Amino acid sequence: MHFVEAYTDDQQRLIFAGAKILLLLLTAASVHRSLSPPNPSVKSEECCSGTAGTDTLFERVVQSITYCSKCMVWLGAVCDIACIIGRLFLLPAWTNGFGWIGHVTEDAREHIPTMMLIGATLATFAAGLRIWCFNALGPFFTFEITIRPKHRLITHGPYAWVRHPSYTGVYLTLAGATLVLAAPGSWTAACAVRTIPGALAVLFWAAKCTFAFRGMVVRLRAEDAVLRDTFGAQWEDYAARVPNKFVPGLL
Template sequence: MSSLPGKLPDADWVVPVIQISLQLATAIAVDFSLSPPNPPVKSEDCCSGTKGTETLFERFVQSVTYLSKSMCWIGVLCNILHLFWRILLYFPGTIIEDGGAEIPTEKPVIYQVHPVVIIGTIAAIAGAILRTWQVFIFLATFNHLQKLNRCFRTLGPLFTFEITIRPKHELITHGPYAWVRHPSYTGIYLTLGGATLVLGSPDSWTAIHLVRTPVGAALALFWAFKCCFAFRGMCVRFRAEDEVLRKTFGAEWEDYADRVPYKFISGVI
């Protein structure tokens, strides 16, 4: 049996720190992406009478986003605690060793960053960036650079999690809306898909231990159901939004739809 080091080499901290950083970055991206920039809209201010505006998803959209953020944070924090546990198991002289826990002789999986975690984190961050990223564009009408924001900030007070038409509502066609008509939904798909990859990565505590318990399996099924529910709800909703905008702006919207035919990914769909 090979002897274990008595001190943690500086180089051995790198990968665990990366692991923890990726987990935290995913949770922060999900939280940022699913936090509404404006207060919930009153029911009387929501658009009604259009197909897709009175669905079950519309009634529970705030609850779905809250559950998504909460479950992601809980899963990420559990994964991070598991990483610390594995570190303490590997290095002698810790309270765990003194308590009689078996010490492994080989480096645990925390010293390998699984590609699924990297892909998931990148997707989650990309989704959050798409919904909040600031860009600079030249506006000839003002003859100077004016800062605009992607999705949340491009729409400003017009951005809500409910379908609504505000007083003096304008049809936004700049920023990411110059490329696709529903970039915010693309961001949600990326965010929830990325979080699912991170929480379900083969070397995570949530995938190794949690899902093998009845409660964990139920939570995993609930997460999958919630994501499918959200994805389907958004597919119905974007059609309702297009219809509401068509009725509100008429020829202006028709011209915009002709110029920007893609809904989620420019050149694809």
């Protein structure tokens, strides 16, 4: 960002601080929107059962996982913003993290890591993709595997390109959030991992994401099976026209 070289050191610090705060807020808001169900949760008796993959631990805790993910991203973003503001206005209590956040060096605060830019871009794109999926499925989009009354096989919007675009959105959401929170100079990378609670939180995030990724692989197979049983030849024709699950022409 050579355009900032025309500004004084204080002005440059203010520009970079403001940009990082915006990226953090954008990432947290994107994650929140992506992982918030667009429709009310369905009752357990309305969920599909009897098909492999529809009665797993992941299915029982999926709402808790998404809620936990949103809380952790907001916590990381708020703590990072607190450190940025504390460093900007020379507030030692904030910069040192209220006794446990830790200390972030000056050099780490005077640039925007490429890792953060990529992560924020991924999270924002993922939110847009998820919203597109929400709108395409309308009342049929739930965080549980269900066949709603008067259910229709949706093949337009993002579903005209891949069969499971909402899962692509989740993968990109979690990947983007991870890149932003783990970027060099971030609160998580510079401070949290140096404490036992912070290190445990990072390990929990990694384990949670791994569990979610595996759970979604099992779930999408179950979804395909349920849709095949429900719509028969209509689904078979759709699957033949749209063979990819996540990325057009690749996956």
